[in-house]
Amino acid sequence: MGGALSLTLAALAYPSMLGFTTVAAAPDRVIAQTSAGPLTEADRDFVVKVRAAGLWEYPVGRMALQKGTTDAVRTAGRHLVSGHAALDATCRRIAPRLDIALPNRPSPQQQGFVATLGADSGRQFDSDMANILRTTHGQIFTTIAKIRSTTRNTLVRQLADQANDTVLDHISVMEKTGLVDFDQVLFQETTPPRLPADDTTPPPPTPGEAQVTLKP
Template structure:
């Protein structure tokens, strides 16, 4: 990959681009008490990040099914569509329960990246597709682990479990394409540039706008969270039936 592409890849590695730039210096600050446990800024941001990830990786999976020129890329594309449809359904289930506003479009930087791959084809598309998605999934993998190990909210914890399994699967299928440049990918993951928050933050949906739904494929194997199995009050909250305090929107 050339210098320009390497710079683009490095920019995409910045973790907050996966949904929301940091809105507070204290991500551990509790912003709501819910029956599923306290909700912190980091918890809220994580739910938005998972939603935003699907808003650009799901369409990239659809593009990969059309443009991919190898079996490995097409298989990886199938996994993207399948996995992110299920993750998105989980986000849309728990967001209203936690009073979290979800975006309907990805960040400007993410949208620009999707447009970039739309303009590529053949070997260039396959290679950039595999390397960019391997890197971005590698970046969010660390965020998932941190949330899973620190959250006291049982809904967020369940989403982190699902996200962990999905992202690990996507990392694996990208590697199986045989196109990943590990040296470049790891460098871009660990040396992200500083980007304007306006490029990293998806806009809040206009009032009354219908919620975007990522439709599962006919052969879907991934499933959304079973909220009935989670129960309430298991995360250290103040009891079932408590309505969460208003939470700032994602935008």
């Protein structure tokens, strides 16, 4: 598993829920005063990126339900689907109140994750899914904590609480598959490669485009 996994992770590589390495240039700058409190660039990025995370992890969860070869992998898939459907509902509920345009497609990097896992089968799928998702969730965990501790917006704070619980749950179910290569995952978490912003940024919705909904 080690060689193939190293190649996969190095090729796709990793900020998670979507390119958190390319957060706004002035994350503390207030861009709007809302009924829920001031909204900063970092707050807006967080909402967008939680939405984008679901746009790739939700279909991966459905793949796990169809392609997973063990009960633990299929259980992880169910948690991905239900967790991101719930987060997506929250994002879609609060975005209009904060005047945030939500993407309908994940970033190119995230699309690469989906393509890789879509081409996998059998135990290779199980292993790649557990390790890719454990890496990305591990990376985003500390970012959620920072948003939660610094935001002055009550809606963003509520989303951060929900995201924290969801990500911890997803980390746990990935580990319970017994397939996580911790040495490789921890290396990828702490030394992510630098990627161009275009690779880690979800594209904005096009005018008139119907909003994608992730259903439980």
